[in-house]
Structure formats: C-alpha cells, structure tokens
Amino acid sequence: MKITDHTQQLLKELTEAHGVPGYESDIRHLIRCHLESLGRIEQDRIGSLICAAGEKGPKVMLAAHMDEIGFMINYITKEGFLKFLPLGGWWDQVLLGQRVIIKTHKGDILGVIGAKPPHMLPSEERKKVVEKKDMYIDIGASSREEVESLGVRQGDPAVPDSDFKVLANGKSYMSKAFDDRVGVAMMIDALGHFSKNPHPNQLFGVATVMEEVGTRGAKTSSEIVSPDVGIVLESDICGDVPGIKPEESDVKLGQGPCLSLFDARMIPNLKLRDLVISTADELNIPLQFSAMTGGATDGSQIHLHGIGVPTIVLGVCARHIHSHSAIIHREDYDSAIQLIIGLVGKLDAETVAGLVP
Numbered sequence: 001m002k003i004t005d006h007t008q009q010l011l012k013e014l015t016e017a018h019g020v021p022g023y024e025s026d027i028r029h030l031i032r033c034h035l036e037s038l039g040r041i042e043q044d045r046i047g048s049l050i051c052a053a054g055e056k057g058p059k060v061m062l063a064a065h066m067d068e069i070g071f072m073i074n075y076i077t078k079e080g081f082l083k084f085l086p087l088g089g090w091w092d093q094v095l096l097g098q099r100v101i102i103k104t105h106k107g108d109i110l111g112v113i114g115a116k117p118p119h120m121l122p123s124e125e126r127k128k129v130v131e132k133k134d135m136y137i138d139i140g141a142s143s144r145e146e147v148e149s150l151g152v153r154q155g156d157p158a159v160p161d162s163d164f165k166v167l168a169n170g171k172s173y174m175s176k177a178f179d180d181r182v183g184v185a186m187m188i189d190a191l192g193h194f195s196k197n198p199h200p201n202q203l204f205g206v207a208t209v210m211e212e213v214g215t216r217g218a219k220t221s222s223e224i225v226s227p228d229v230g231i232v233l234e235s236d237i238c239g240d241v242p243g244i245k246p247e248e249s250d251v252k253l254g255q256g257p258c259l260s261l262f263d264a265r266m267i268p269n270l271k272l273r274d275l276v277i278s279t280a281d282e283l284n285i286p287l288q289f290s291a292m293t294g295g296a297t298d299g300s301q302i303h304l305h306g307i308g309v310p311t312i313v314l315g316v317c318a319r320h321i322h323s324h325s326a327i328i329h330r331e332d333y334d335s336a337i338q339l340i341i342g343l344v345g346k347l348d349a350e351t352v353a354g355l356v357p
C-alpha cells in the first residue's frame with residue numbers, strides 16, 4: 001500500500017535508516033534533520049542527540065533510543081564467508097535466510113545469513129536450532145581476497161535489510177527497527193507539537209545511542225540534561241500471538257499505548273505512573289499495562305541519574321520485536337502521542353515537585 005500521510009512517511013524514513021549500536025551516524029543525521037527546527041541541538045560525546053525547547057520550568061526528558069539491533073563482521077573465512085557478532089539481542093531462530101546490508105568504506109553490500117544446508121545434515125541435526133556461532137553472511141564471493149577487494153573489513157557493521165510496509169488493513173505497519181524508531185518518531189512528533197503550543201517546562205527530546213548493548217547513551221545524555229522527570233518512549237511487546245496466556249501478557253496490538261509497571265532494572269515512579277493513568281482516563285485513551293522480568297530500557301539509567309529522577313516508560317506494542325519484520329498498529333501510535341502531549345502539558349513545577357516519593 002502507498003504511503004499516505006506524515007506519520008507513515010516519518011516511520012518509513014526512521015525504520016529504514018541504518019544505525020546499529022556504536023555505528024549510528026546515518027540515523028543520527030536523519031534525526032538531526034527532523035529536530036533542527038524544533039530546538040537547540042546538543043550532542044554527548046558518544047553520539048546521543050539532545051534537542052532542548054523552552055527556557056524555564058522543570059526539565060522533562062523525552063528519551064528514545066536511535067540504535068537498532070544488528071551485527072558486526074569479526075572474521076572473513078578463506079572461502080569468502082563473513083562470520084559475525086550480534087550487536088544487541090538476536091534470537092537464533094529469526095536469522096537464517098534474512099538479508100543484511102554490510103556498511104563498508106566502499107559502500108553498502110548486500111548479503112544473506114546462511115548455515116549448512118539442511119539437505120546435507122543427518123536427520124537428528126536437522127531438528128536442532130542452528131546457533132549464531134555456526135552461521136555466516138554470504139555476499140556471493142568465493143574467497144577472502146574477493147571479499148576484501150569489495151571493501152569488507154573486520155569491524156564493519158551489518159544492518160537488517162527490510163522495507164517499511166503498510167499492511168492490508170491499512171492500519172498495521174511492518175518494518176525492522178520499530179524498536180526504537182517508533183519511540184524516536186513519538187519524540188519528534190511531541191516536540192513538533194510543543195514547538196507550536198505552550199508547555200510549562202523545559203523539554204529535552206533525546207535520541208540515545210547504544211541502548212541495545214546496555215543503555216549506554218542514556219547515561220551520558222542524562223549528564224547533559226540533568227532531568228527532573230524522565231519519560232522513556234519505547235516499543236513494547238505484544239502478548240496476543242498464539243501460545244501466550246493472558247496472565248503472561250494481555251497486551252494486544254491496536255488496544256492502546258502501554259505503560260510499563262516493571263522491568264528487570266526499573267520500577268516506575270508511582271505518582272508519575274498514576275498521573276499517566278488519570279491523564280489517559282481524562283482523554284479517553286485506552287491504556288495497557290506491561291511487565292517484563294527480563295530486559296530493561298533507558299529508564300534504568302535515567303531514574304538513577306544524580307540523586308534520582310522520577311521516570312516512567314510509555315510504549316507502542318509490537319509483534320515480532322527484534323526481527324526483520326515487526327508489526328505495530330497506527331491507532332496505538334496516535335493515542336500514545338495524545339497521551340504524551342497530555343502528560344507533558346501537566347508537568348509544571350508544582351506537579352513535578354510533588355512526584356518525589
């Protein structure tokens with residue numbers, strides 16, 4: 001289906017851009033272009049971008065990570081295959097047969113992730129999951145010399161190759177890297193809104209680097225912002241696919257934005273959590289709740305900055321997260337924006353002072 005509006009265009013640009021952890025220059029440039037007219041731009045010294053708007057009031061940090069999961073080439077075999085390390089959490093089962101783009105000093109090169117062909121495996125081995133360490137990237141070359149002559153070097157990053165698509169119902173979108181380009185899009189849209197409307201605070205839109213390898217850019221960018229409130233904008237995980245019990249997760253695609261109640265490294269500020277819930281109520285926005293015992297977000301760094309920062313995580317849920325083809329729903333995106341705008345509009349000095357437990 002055709003791209004028909006601003007939000008689809010923004011999500012397409014952001015999700016298709018390249019930027020694995022530590023190699024974010026392409027996506028950073030794109031985000032900078034979107035933020036430049038919306039505030040004063042700063043950068044920390046590992047590459048996170050900060051866009052500041054407003055002169056007085058409490059400092060509200062809207063954070064989303066710009067990096068996406070990917071790979072780094074760590075060895076070239078003499079037969080011309082590329083061995084790789086994961087940058088971020090990849091599930092072995094979503095890798096085989098997927099296309100990747102290797103970013104070399106001579107330009108982008110297409111490859112595919114492969115393993116020993118099943119036709120040549122004994123039947124017992126065929127049933128087993130192939131592990132990443134036994135996979136390789138094939139760029140169609142036949143020797144190490146050929147690979148090197150094409151420009152590939154050890155240390156080059158590889159990015160999932162996947163296009164943004166509007167699916168048949170017109171409301172579901174498929175792409176790579178919704179984690180966390182959907183958060184970046186929300187941050188840009190929220191700043192865009194407040195560039196034309198008053199807000200009782202200083203707003204800092206932050207696109208962090210290297211979240212997927214341990215929430216690194218959130219730590220350094222917090223040093224620049226020194227926030228009074230942290231709002232992390234993230235993708236969340238749908239529990240509506242076959243095989244998940246409602247008590248494990250009842251987060252469903254298209255049923256509203258998600259508020260995180262718990263993850264492995266942050267318990268949200270409860271007054272801020274309740275302010276989100278009451279704001280959603282007033283605006284008639286359906287709100288879903290998520291909790292994950294494994295994993296963490298940039299909130300893990302932000303809420304521990306300085307003497308502590310009241311912080312929450314708001315998200316748009318995605319199916320098949322951390323793959324080449326995740327799916328989100330447009331209504332979740334639109335209502336998440338309304339919720340963020342409503343929430344930020346309430347964060348004046350008195351309200352923020354009252355958030356401390």
Ligand SMILES: [Zn+2]
Pocket residue numbers: 065179180211234235
């Ligand atoms: Zn994420």
